[in-house]
Every structure is written in structure tokens, then in C-alpha cells.
Amino acid sequence: MTDAAAITTEGRLARRLDDAEMDAWLPVIRFVQLLPQVLDRTLKEEVGLNHARYAILVTLGGQVSGAVTMTELARIAGLSRSRLSHAIDSLEERGWVERTSCHSDKRTLSATLTPAGRDMLRAAAPVHVEQIRELVLDPLSDEERGQLASILTKLLPGVTAAL
Numbered sequence: 001m002t003d004a005a006a007i008t009t010e011g012r013l014a015r016r017l018d019d020a021e022m023d024a025w026l027p028v029i030r031f032v033q034l035l036p037q038v039l040d041r042t043l044k045e046e047v048g049l050n051h052a053r054y055a056i057l058v059t060l061g062g063q064v065s066g067a068v069t070m071t072e073l074a075r076i077a078g079l080s081r082s083r084l085s086h087a088i089d090s091l092e093e094r095g096w097v098e099r100t101s102c103h104s105d106k107r108t109l110s111a112t113l114t115p116a117g118r119d120m121l122r123a124a125a126p127v128h129v130e131q132i133r134e135l136v137l138d139p140l141s142d143e144e145r146g147q148l149a150s151i152l153t154k155l156l157p158g159v160t161a162a163l
Contacts, residue, residue, distance in 0.1 A: 039131060046127040049120065052079065053087050054128060057096065057121045060113040067100065067110035078163070096120050 017025060040051040049057075059076050060068060068076070074084040088111055091097035096117030100110050113121070137145060 035135065038135065039128065042131050043124060043127060047120070047124045049124055052077070052083075053091055054121075054124050056084075056087055056091060056111075057113060057117055057124070060097065060111060061118060061121045067112045070099075070109045070111060073111055075163075091117070094120075 036051055043049050043051055043054055055077050056073065056079075059073060070081065070084060070088070073088075074081050077084065079087065088097055088099060092099060094116075096114055098112050098114050100112060101108065140148060
């Protein structure tokens with residue numbers, strides 16, 4: 001067996017990452033762990049809203065039909081149903097989101113952004129956009145932004161399929 005391989009607990013041979021792969025992978029880990037924390041902290045400080053709840057408001061605000069089923073919202077926001085339910089409870093208590101039963105199936109719950117929720121979204125969006133520009137977009141050239149979009153577009157289907 002080489003240094004680049006190991007036996008997994010299931011008895012399979014697993015390749016280890018080589019130095020070049022580690023050099024590519026370690027910054028990805030660090031970035032995907034730190035970015036949400038930084039975005040979360042700034043949104044909390046500036047507008048009193050965490051990043052996960054902001055993502056829910058953005059998702060609801062971008063829907064043409066207005067209402068989104070809880071299942072679809074969990075999928076789009078990348079949250080478990082229980083975590084989404086807790087977040088919706090909090091947003092509903094603040095008057096930013098309203099839950100309703102689906103007209104065609106009363107067992108299906110949907111969420112809708114309220115006018116107060118739209119106001120919060122309008123207040124939070126500039127804070128979020130400025131930070132995304134500062135941390136992600138501005139340090140990159142136009143060409144690098146295109147490369148980033150291309151790479152993430154290529155990787156995203158594998159990640160979403162694994163959910």
C-alpha cells in the first residue's frame with residue numbers, strides 16, 4: 001500500500017489527497033466554514049438578523065407566486081425541516097413571514113413574506129451585498145469571477161444531489 005492510499009472502516013481502499021489536491025481543498029474548507037460566520041455576525045450586528053433567516057427572507061422575496069411550500073423552502077435554503085420550522089417560527093413571531101395552508105392540500109404549509117418582512121429584507125440587503133462584494137467579488141477580476149461561477153456551477157449539482 002502506498003502513502004496515497006488507506007483502508008477504510010468498510011475495508012475498501014481509499015485514495016488520500018496528494019499535496020496538490022490538499023493545496024486546493026484546504027482553502028475551500030476554510031472559506032466555506034468562515035464565510036457564513038462572517039456574514040452571520042455582520043447581519044446580526046447591523047440589522048439584528050442572522051444569515052440563515054436572511055436567506056429565507058431572500059428566498060421568499062424572490063418568489064413570483066409569493067408563497068413557497070415548507071418543503072421547497074427547506075430545499076432552496078439548504079436547511080433541515082426542523083431547522084427551517086424553528087427559523088420560520090422566529091420570523092413569524094417578528095411579523096416578517098406568514099404561514100398558510102395550501103389551497104389544494106390543507107396538509108401542506110406554505111410561507112409568505114409579509115410587508116414588514118419586505119421592509120426587513122430591504123434594510124438587510126445592502127449590508128449583505130456590500131459584504132459579498134468586499135469578501136468575494138471585489139478581490140477577483142472579471143475573468144476570475146467567471147471562473148468562480150463556472151467552477152461552482154459545475155460542483156453544485158453533486159452537492160445538492162447528495163442532500
